[in-house]
Amino acid sequence: MGWRVAANGEKRMSQGQVGAEQRLVTPGMAVGPSTGKRAGSGIIAAEDTFVATQLGWLRERNNTVSVDPINAAYMPRSGDLVVGIVAEVRNNLWFMNINGSFQGLLPMSLAPWKVEFGAARQHMDVGDVVLARVQEVDECHNVVLTMKGVGLRRLNQGAVESIPVQHIDRVRGENNSLLQRMRDAFDCRIMVGENGRVWIDGSSEGTSGARSALHRLVREGHTTAFETILSEMENKTKGDA
Amino acid sequence: MGGYGDVQLLNDDGSRLDGRKVDEMRPVSIEAGVLPAADGSAMVTHGLNVAVAAVYGPMEAHPRKIQRQDRAVIDVRYNMAPFSTSDRIRPGFNRRSREISKVTAEALESVVLVERYPRSKIRVEIEILAAEAGTRCAGITAAAVALADAGIPMRDMIVGVASGKIEDTVVLDLDKAEDNYGQADLPVGILPNTGEIAFLQMDGDLSPAEYELAMEYNFKAAREIHDIMVDALQRRYEGGEA
Numbered sequence: 158m159g160w161r162v163a164a165n166g167e168k169r170m171s172q173g174q175v176g177a178e179q180r181l182v183t184p185g186m187a188v189g190p191s192t193g194k195r196a197g198s199g200i201i202a203a204e205d206t207f208v209a210t211q212l213g214w215l216r217e218r219n220n221t222v223s224v225d226p227i228n229a230a231y232m233p234r235s236g237d238l239v240v241g242i243v244a245e246v247r248n249n250l251w252f253m254n255i256n257g258s259f260q261g262l263l264p265m266s267l268a269p270w271k272v273e274f275g276a277a278r279q280h281m282d283v284g285d286v287v288l289a290r291v292q293e294v295d296e297c298h299n300v301v302l303t304m305k306g307v308g309l310r311r312l313n314q315g316a317v318e319s320i321p322v323q324h325i326d327r328v329r330g331e332n333n334s335l336l337q338r339m340r341d342a343f344d345c346r347i348m349v350g351e352n353g354r355v356w357i358d359g360s361s362e363g364t365s366g367a368r369s370a371l372h373r374l375v376r377e378g379h380t381t382a383f384e385t386i387l388s389e390m391e392n393k394t395k396g397d398a
Numbered sequence: 399m400g401g402y403g404d405v406q407l408l409n410d411d412g413s414r415l416d417g418r419k420v421d422e423m424r425p426v427s428i429e430a431g432v433l434p435a436a437d438g439s440a441m442v443t444h445g446l447n448v449a450v451a452a453v454y455g456p457m458e459a460h461p462r463k464i465q466r467q468d469r470a471v472i473d474v475r476y477n478m479a480p481f482s483t484s485d486r487i488r489p490g491f492n493r494r495s496r497e498i499s500k501v502t503a504e505a506l507e508s509v510v511l512v513e514r515y516p517r518s519k520i521r522v523e524i525e526i527l528a529a530e531a532g533t534r535c536a537g538i539t540a541a542a543v544a545l546a547d548a549g550i551p552m553r554d555m556i557v558g559v560a561s562g563k564i565e566d567t568v569v570l571d572l573d574k575a576e577d578n579y580g581q582a583d584l585p586v587g588i589l590p591n592t593g594e595i596a597f598l599q600m601d602g603d604l605s606p607a608e609y610e611l612a613m614e615y616n617f618k619a620a621r622e623i624h625d626i627m628v629d630a631l632q633r634r635y636e637g638g639e640a
Binding site for chain 1: 438458
């Protein structure tokens with residue numbers, strides 16, 4: 158059985174306790190009796206036993222047992238802030254790649270501009286990157302996006318990086334503390350979409366540094382806390398200066 | 399299958415031609431996450447068999463006619479590389495690979511929680527790089543580890559394993575000579591934690607008693623392989639400590 162110790166910045170992963178031991182579970186593994194507890198995500202109850210359904214770290218919080226998956230696909234939820242890339246344009250709507258199983262649909266009525274029928278391409282074309290919010294998801298995974306809202310816009314500059322969705326909370330940290338630290342360290346504007354896309358805008362050095370930090374997170378995120386990665390990169394930046 | 403009376407497959411001391419006991423399987427090793435481009439992947443070495451599986455998705459199912467409104471479909475493509483056997487295999491699909499793709503997909507659909515992803519498709523590619531009897535079992539085992547590596551929710555990790563009969567003796571995990579010249583072959587897909595069988599095929603004849611013994615061997619081997627599968631995933635995500 159595998160165990161690891163949660164590091165700083167991973168409170169959510171360790172029952173709210175820094176330094177708590179975590180257990181790696183695989184699909185089908187019995188993780189304990191179900192009596193008096195609730196099954197959270199990644200857990201099913203088989204008779205009187207909880208069984209893990211995903212590969213990940215076992216978590217028990219507020220009497221709910223769940224699995225923090227090591228790998229997972231992005232499942233859109235209403236209200237999610239996402240970084241989308243225009244995949245198709247029709248006369249009156251755009252289809253967006255939002256890094257999920259299905260494309261998101263942005264109708265011209267939910268765009269921030271007044272769009273004439275047939276003129277959608279004049280506002281956004283294939284390949285354009287936008288900051289949007291998930292308006293609605295139905296049971297068949299039809300996703301409707303909106304760009305009406307504060308800060309939602311077409312992203313005309315900067316770079317987009319992808320990170321696994323299960324690492325998003327690690328990048329943000331408690332109350333976005335790590336994200337703010339990363340912004341300060343690299344002097345960049347950084348926005349993390351719920352769909353695992355990160356928009357970075359700043360000087361070329363700052364953008365490059367932020368991207369390197371995210372690349373390290375993708376490679377080492379399942380064993381190393383993002384705070385550790387960030388501290389090392391901050392020290393390296395100071396050393397170079 | 400059906401036996402060749404003049405081919406000796408057991409030594410005088412009851413051991414098999416490669417020195418294994420009747421209930422001993424070939425060495426198995428598994429590595430998870432071998433393909434960076436895939437959402438999940440695994441390589442299984444089972445004796446001289448080498449199977450690589452890659453999982454992509456869940457993604458929107460195309461063409462739309464294959465979509466199911468209430469669940470995901472699992473699209474399996476099993477393929478043997480042209481260089482996987484001593485005689486070159488003509489590249490591309492054939493009747494055998496279609497059959498194995500189909501039974502593998504049905505076996506995996508019974509363990510994956512497909513109802514979580516309506517209208518979606520989960521693509522599983524199984525490539526056999528080296529073949530020496532038992533490739534469908536090695537492919538299923540590789541696919542199970544790759545699905546787990548991709549974070550696809552499953553009730554259990556399915557294990558592919560086979561037993562058979564040679565010289566009227568039930569043996570575990572047939573090698574090439576035993577498969578070619580033996581009397582029966584019984585590949586199964588086992589869920590070790592629940593004890594369920596997700597797929598079963600039989601080539602040749604087994605008496606009820608022989609079948610029981612073969613299944614006993616299969617379950618024992620499935621538990622051993624399952625431990626190796628878990629170990630492979632733990633090694634990948636725990637930096638070597640398992």
